[in-house]
Structures are given as C-alpha cells and as structure tokens.
Amino acid sequence: MNGVFLASDVDFMIKGLFSYQIFGQTVWITTTHVSLLIVFLLFVIFALFARHAIVNADPYAEPGTFQNIVELMVEMLDNMITGVMGKNATKFLGYISTLFAFILISNISGLLGLRPPTADYGVTFPLGLITFSLIFYNKIKHQGVGGFLKGLCDPWPIWAPINIIGDIAVPISISLRLFANVLSGTVMMALVYGLLYKIAWGWPGFLHIYFDLFSGAIQTYVFCMLTMTYITDAIGDS
C-alpha cells in the first residue's frame, strides 16, 4: 500500500470549488476559472498601465522605462507577425498579439503558484477551434466555395476523405500539443513537490525555469506560429 499512499500526496488535478444547477445540469466553478480570472486581471491591469503610459507620452521627451518596455514588446510582436504573414499581417496583428500574450501569461502563471489555465483541455480546445474557424473563413473568403471544394479534392476526388480528416485534425493537434506540454510540466512539478516535500526547498527553482518559462515560451511561440502559417496558407496568393 506504500505506493498508493505516496501517490495520494501528489496533487495536480483540477478541483471543483462550488457547483450550481442550470437547466438541470450541474456546472462547476473550478480552479481553472480562478486562475483564468487572476491571469485576466493581471492582463487588464497591465494593459491599463500601458495605455496610460502611451497616451500621456510626450513625443519630444525621452521615453521612460515602462514605455520603452511596452514599445519593445509591441515591436517584437510586430516583427514576428509581419515576418510570417507578410502583407496579410495588418488584419491579424490584434488577434495574434492577444493570443501570444494570453498564452504566455497563462503558461508562466505556474511561477505565481497557480495551476496554469492552459493545463486544462477546456481552455486550449476553444483556442484551437478559433484557429480552425479562422482557417475555414479565410479559405472560403479568399478562394471561394469552388476553390475550397477543389482544395478538398486534391489531387483526385477519391482523396477527399483523407483531406477532410487532415483539416479536422488541425485544431485537435495544436490544442493537444499546448495542453500536453503544460500538463507535463505541471505533473513534474507536482511530483517533485509532492514526493520530496521535505527536501524540495529552493532547488526546484531551476525546474521552474525549464518547465514554466522555457517550455511555456516555446509552446506559445509554436502555437502562434502554426496559427499564422495555417491562416497564410488558407489566404493563398490572391
């Protein structure tokens, strides 16, 4: 029974905080909602400060530290998005930048002691679905219904089922990639803290650097990069 006892100390599951009934269904408010709310509040407070700094900026004075940081971030996102999407970048700047900031803050919120919201499939799957609808919408808009059907029957009509499966796999694969990476980091940290709780003091910091900061940043970049590549593919050369 020793192994069972040890395993019960490891805790990384989503916990329900309270439930309520709506239309006969039980709906739970979980730790994910709380983490999302905290991330959202951080995001909104930062955005308000950034807006204040930019609106009140004096164009003839030297920019302050905070304004420099905000300008640097916006410039980096601009360069990344323009580098991949080229002339289509202006329409998607807002969405991709928001997505990048949200996923990044969610992934590194493990440093604040939260359970990262992206370690819940209910958060990453909607992001994948948004990507899927953007691909679908842009394909219909820029290639027309005829072009869309022709793309499905490429190279011969007999390949259509495989192409449809390939299209449906896109949101599932990109959302599972993000979810599984963040979840594996969460599980590792829970194992370290749950099984070594007397010894795990101070030194797990470097594990946090790898699992939260490095892995989180890489996966954020990958998610945004794949979204941009798929959308650019859907728009085509027109």
Add this chain to the structure above:
Amino acid sequence: MNISGQDFIFGCSAIGAGLAVIAGIGPGVGQGIAAGHAASAVGRNPGAKSDVTSTMLLGQAVAETTGLYGLLIAMLLLFVKPFT
C-alpha cells in the same frame, strides 16, 4: 492473495500506461537528429547561429508532440481510469 476484478483492471491499466510511454523513443531520436544537424549547420556557418537555433527549437517543439500523446494516454489510464 485475493485479487478483485477492479484491482486486476487497475494493474493492467498501469502496464498499459508503461507501454504507452515507450512513445517517447520516437521524439527522442528525432530531436537528437535535429540537434545534430543544427550543430553541423552552426559549424559550417557560425554567423547564422541564432537563426539555426530558433528553427531547431521550433522543429523540436513540433516533433515532441507524438511523445506527449503517449504521455496523455498514460495519464488517462492512471488518473482518469476509463475502464474501472
């Protein structure tokens, strides 16, 4: 020793979880090959080091996915317990 049906199913799930994590071999080999080629690319053209590194990391992050699918199956078997 008496083993109930529930225990037997949980034991089999644990074996299945162990087998599912073997999926980690593939991404390990793939990431190693990518890193090796990146190292030889930097050796041939040291000026392009930052570009090579970022491309390698992006490719490795995508290649990691299949291993993580195996991990997901293992976690499902151990913690969600779909068969018990």
